[in-house]
Amino acid sequence: MQKVLNLEEFVFHKSENCPAWFCKKYYYGGANFRYHSFQMVLNILFQDHVNPLIVETGCQRHKEDLGAGMSTSIFGEYVNHYGGRLITVDIDAHALEVCRNVTKLFSAQIQYVLSDSVVFLEKMTETPDLLYLDSYDYDLKNVENQRLSQEHCLSEFKAIESRLGVNSIVLLDDSGLPGGGKPKLVKFYMAEHGWICLYDWQQSVWIRRR
Numbered sequence: 001m002q003k004v005l006n007l008e009e010f011v012f013h014k015s016e017n018c019p020a021w022f023c024k025k026y027y028y029g030g031a032n033f034r035y036h037s038f039q040m041v042l043n044i045l046f047q048d049h050v051n052p053l054i055v056e057t058g059c060q061r062h063k064e065d066l067g068a069g070m071s072t073s074i075f076g077e078y079v080n081h082y083g084g085r086l087i088t089v090d091i092d093a094h095a096l097e098v099c100r101n102v103t104k105l106f107s108a109q110i111q112y113v114l115s116d117s118v119v120f121l122e123k124m125t126e127t128p129d130l131l132y133l134d135s136y137d138y139d140l141k142n143v144e145n146q147r148l149s150q151e152h153c154l155s156e157f158k159a160i161e162s163r164l165g166v167n168s169i170v171l172l173d174d175s176g177l178p179g180g181g182k183p184k185l186v187k188f189y190m191a192e193h194g195w196i197c198l199y200d201w202q203q204s205v206w207i208r209r210r
């Protein structure tokens with residue numbers, strides 16, 4: 001049976017007594033530029049995916065890091081509340097160690113993988129319900145780095161593309177940055193390969209065309 005939109009849990013709420021853990025702990029007031037896109041994908045997951053598998057590239061590397069998103073905490077808390085699993089992949093052992101520490105409350109449902117993200121995604125055999133691409137840092141002052149970051153993001157998607165299901169959701173970070181951010185190339189590719197963009201701001205939300 002289809003679940004109803006879980007307004008209590010995720011929706012934007014201005015009240016001091018907002019019951020939503022997500023709104024309260026991470027994006028109180030809805031002012032943060034990732035609030036609405038995280039809310040959107042969590043709501044789709046909640047309504048349409050039982051015990052989802054979430055895969056993210058680029059883990060949370062600082063305890064308090066709303067500037068970058070704190071995605072591992074958010075997804076970790078989601079699977080802890082509602083069921084499912086999270087795999088977070090990072091090339092930096094120190095970043096993964098910090099991440100393991102700050103998400104230890106949810107660690108029973110998180111797999112921490114030390115690897116280059118493209119190498120890992122190529123080997124993955126499972127289908128992610130939600131794929132979050134947020135790895136190779138995008139340097140606002142270095143055009144060559146920007147190109148490499150954009151190519152890496154495209155390579156990540158291509159590495160897992162054949163294992164994505166009809167209901168898989170893809171979330172891309174840093175879409176609103178000057179020069180197009182990490183996902184500039186992958187967005188063009190996805191648009192040409194049967195994907196629909198639902199939302200495009202700091203993050204970009206995509207589902208498959210039916």
Ligand SMILES: C[S@@+](CC[C@H](N)C(=O)[O-])C[C@H]1O[C@@H](n2cnc3c(N)ncnc32)[C@H](O)[C@@H]1O
Nearest residue numbers: 058059060068069070071090091092116117135
């Ligand atoms: C912007 S941070 C991720 C932020 C995190 N998603 C959040 O919301 O807090 C980018 C991370 O990607 C990692 N990274 C960079 N290149 C990578 C690669 N080729 N494969 C896997 N991880 C990579 C970095 O070590 C860093 O920890």
